[in-house]
Amino acid sequence: MKKILYFVMSLGLLMSCDMDLGQQPISDPAAETYFQTVDDFNQGLNAVYSSARGYPDRLMNLSETRSDNLYAVSDGGVRDWEGVNSFHQNIAANPYIVEAWQTNFTGIFRANNYLEQLAEKGEAVILEEDVRRQMEGQARFLRAFYYFDLIRYFGKVPLIDRVVDAPEAKTIPRSPVSDVYNLIIEDLNTAIDYLPAPSDYAAADKGRANKYSAKMLLGLVYMTRSGPDLGIEGAGLNSNEWDEAVKQFNDIIASNEFELLPSYARIFDYTNENNEEVIFNIEYATGSNPAVGSTFPWVLVPDTWFRSLGFGAQGGLTIRPVSTELVDKYETDDVRRGFSIQEGYEDGDNVETRPFIKKFVDISRVPITSRTDWPINYIVFRYTDLLMLKAECVLNGASGSTDTDVDDIVNFVRERAGLTSPLTGVTKAQLLEERRREFIGEGIRWFDLIRSGTVENTMNTWIEEEDTGGQMRDFQIDYVLYPVPQSEMNTAPGLYDQNNGY
Template structure:
């Protein structure tokens, strides 16, 4: 599947649409003349995958930077991430916020169009029933994936599950989060039924979404719904579905398709892609034209570090330092710290930079020579360690079938792999959250972990008080667990959307 993004982006009929609600996702004429062969349907499906290209960058910009893992205040001029990090109210036109809304909806619009074409033409064009069902399962997963991403960032969003005209799109208001969840659950349950296991895919399709990726997302959806209602129309609904999540996770475990790898570094090895930890990843293809390699390895890395290594400029990014609070949480000899964090370097001959930053996804032997946008590495969205630790969280929230002893076993296995000899007993929710923080540094999990656990307000307020001695950050308000609806969308159809509180 390394060519999926390339084929999708090069397909002008399916990638020329505007990304906001001001335009139809794909013109009726293009759809009518395009979906005529299996190849057309394959490339149309690839175009839906391509909307995920920015997903890992978004996690780093809107989740990792928002959390207490980074203290990314301005350093030499105002940066787009400063308002994200420092909880500014005036981020309605922030490019990261706009990208999240527009790109996810682009994927949804493409999915809706594809499903319509599959209904009207699929049976005649795609004779193989199993292939047709698999294609529908992939699209249903991706639509659920994009909608879940939206509600975690924005809460209520427009529910659009069919092809609509530009004028009709301007009349569709934001729906309740519970209604969006209904569509997500429906799509994922169908995806589970229609998708094969990863081992059933032919080699050229190994990177496509599989049955267990759908189960993983379904379990995470149940967990997120079970989180507290924070009074902001967000993703938590207090549904207490921890047991439902465990059912999904247990079926993935029982499949024996995945493994807990013995060393931490091999999970992210450029020469070990699609390893047994990977339940679902976003695939990239470096060296293509147009460029469709990965960009996420570079997002949190300052340009001067690349210069210090002799690679020249990589785009001018300044440092987003790891917070002191997070550094202090690592025990001595924890391999996750040394692998994930760069602590100090010298550039321009004698300029010292002592602030640490996340280098987790950088292999200095693989630095692109022609474009920083072309890293040759996939992004792991769901991995087996995450599944095990999420299941442990469910158990600590009362899910039946396992005990605290089982939770201890998972946490201690993670710690042992990290090179730590001390063991924990009677692991608490707080201890589990901190272990997840160390394990998934740079992967965008921390912000959503804090929201789902209901600890976000107390944690962030306490962290700001301790970390921000210079008073550069604004006060945290619970409304900031959501981002604002972009101003471009508010202006597109005046009066249609009510802005999220606090902005």
């Protein structure tokens, strides 16, 4: 299968952005002369995709590390993730937070430019209407994807749905989350209309956004909106749209395009990419110069473990231990524990007893020349997640299914994990814990806690139990959101108010 290359050298100057919001060369005259051929539009669309390259790393750093899955306090020296994990207030300049804001907006700016060029020139250049619609659908899906990522981390953000120049950008304030959702939903509905099913794509394009990835994202949007508002102007709006989410999920189920794999390990097998579980993934290509493979398998793995296996240091990362409380939540026969968690190793005379997440590492595929060139895609949406999200909607009152359906979903997941004791009358709390064990390392837990309204109680209880050394701050509800990066605050002083708590 041809990979969607996320490093488009021919568009490097054309589509690049100085990352500060006030310095967007979006109206660069080069854009006016570039989109002249079908290949130009294909390359331009790949450039819109390129902002998704770091998405899985962001989930590891800002979602997984923020949650009760990891106890990632300092382990010799100050690490960028420490303030994220320990709820420091002075993290507005944290590089992970800055990256989340800047990279998502870069993707949005590229999508805006692409959509305007497609509207202006597409009909003359691309004769097939269905091809133009597919291109527009992909760009709209990606713009919605980037905006959804932003509001889950920051709440209110500037709403920019067209090409703007630098002076105008400095005048655009943060918009209410509800307004941003309006654009996201409009984009996704258009994408659903315009995009084909995965089976309708040519083999070379299987990794692109499809009708059902748009439906999956839209269902998750409805669920996230339905979560409590928590008084923070975040992504939850108390909208009670659980039925709307289920409609999207049921359409995906009825398509028969996807199915649950019988083996947990096979979902993540390097030789089984784009398997039946995959609704949407971020594609990577390896062996290029510069490297454009994935980096996420390495993010949560300490370099000394690679060294203990004879690979040499991989770049200076220290351990981010899995919390003891989570390890203890796995039942004895749960295959997900051994697959996902490395529990100790020896590095010369040093013995490390703390566990860490190794879920995405295949030792036979460790890239020798560059740690940024792993040959594995990242699964953004998988079918197991869809079914368990549907179960969550049912437990929140969505119609059309029963509690027995919820039990069936959870018990299949447990059976695949090697657990033979079925559950009956599954509760919301049990579902959340099963999701926690199933999706460890996938950056889902933090958002589950927020959407369920359990984040404050869960995190404070966990901190009291896990943080015996007193290195973490007490959790406050304001910490559901990250601060607006200080660089953005400085670009146009007074334009933004900082999020509470920072």
